[in-house]
Amino acid sequence: MKKIFRIVFYLIAIGAVVFLFRTPLAQIFSILQNKYLPCNQPITYSLGSFDERFGVSKEKFLNIISIAKKTWEKSIDKELFIYAPSGNLKINLIYDIRQEASQKLKDIGITVSDTRASYNDLKSRYTAMQADYLKLKTEFESRVALFKNRQSTYEKEVMSLNKKGGASKDEYNRLSKEKNYLDTEFAEINKLQTEINFKIENINALVVVLNRLVSSLNIEVDKFNTIGGELGGEFEEGTYKEGPAGREIDIFQFDNEGKLARVLTHEFGHALGLEHLENAKAVMYYLNNGVNEKLTAEDITALRKRCDLFAR
Ligand SMILES: [Zn+2]
Structure with missing residues (x-):
């Protein structure tokens, strides 16, 4: 009798541990799967932190995310991303000096x-x-x-x-x-x-x-200085990062919906495991701020290679 109690206790304890670490385990699994079996299963994504100051609704934001996802999916006719309320890939809208500055210029009438x-x-x-x-x-x-x-x-x-x-x-x-x-x-x-x-x-x-x-624009001049403080660092519209804590896309700046879709497409490319490309027109060009929203042949080749679609 005592033994059975002990076994039941252990089972409950193991269950609790698995339950507690459920989310991190799922995240680690998703990262490993992406690494070794890319494109096999769609990457689940969800909204992380969402700042209203961008003036875009959650619904609109999800629509634009969907445009970015389809840009990649159409190119190889395969579902690569799927929305889930607690999806592993968190997409964050983070408001800081980058968007604030663009907004401020708009407010004083500068486009x-x-x-x-x-x-x-x-x-x-x-x-x-x-x-x-x-x-x-x-x-x-x-x-x-x-x-x-x-x-x-x-x-x-x-x-x-x-x-x-x-x-x-x-x-x-x-x-x-x-x-x-x-x-x-x-x-x-x-x-x-x-x-x-x-x-x-x-x-x-x-x-x-x-x-x-x-x-x-790749202009050869020294960076302009601010008054009274260093803003420092490279200007990035968005970033993709992955680690033990999970995978995240942070979006910092966009001037319009087209630009937002463009930045998201680039970061989705990183989430798929793609690196930067040489062609300045490519969505995966290192400067994440081109005007070209369409994938170039290089982008598609990189994705096909990544998803190992050449053998078929
Ligand atoms: Zn990049």
Whole structure:
């Protein structure tokens, strides 16, 4: 009797362990399967974190994911991805400076396209905004210096009059006027500071987008610098990663639905195990921001090779 209890206990314990590690095990299995038996089973995907600030609904996002998935599937007439509410491949929409910058430019009426003309336009706006900013900064600094000067003179005068025991009517009037001036100037300086901060934000947004164009158009210039902080790193619209924690696609930036489909197609390519290709027109070209949404012959060859479809 005791023995049976023990066996039942062990079975429950094993069950609990398998249950607890169910998700990671499924993920590891999916990664191994993808590695050794690519294209054999469709990769299940689901939505991970989803940021509303992109202004796209979950339904729309899933539709666009479906366009990206079909782009690969049509090319070899095989189901490669399938949506499941807890699918192994998590697709995340992550909002950071990249999308925020593009949004900010839109808000101030600047439209951007991945063209040299758009780059040149942004660059001249950058030069103008930078000059404007430097002018305001100089004005700000000199006004602050002047203000500090007059403020300390005022304080010294007030202190010395207090020591003396009081001020004459004339002195009092003059100091009251000076106090008014200082209060008004302080408020004005604060306003100027706000205006400058606003300009800095716009310039920094412009820099983020300019640097994106520099890399997507392969322009030979030094990266533009932001004001007051390093944004650093390469601009990536999306990334694919896999590891013990699972497989994930992170999407950071897109200007329109076509671009989103393009980035997703590229990252799906990585999920299928494809590497980057040399042809700049290929979806699997290392710069994940081309305008070409269609697969090139190289993309399809790479997929067929990966799925081992040549022998058939
Ligand atoms: Zn890539």
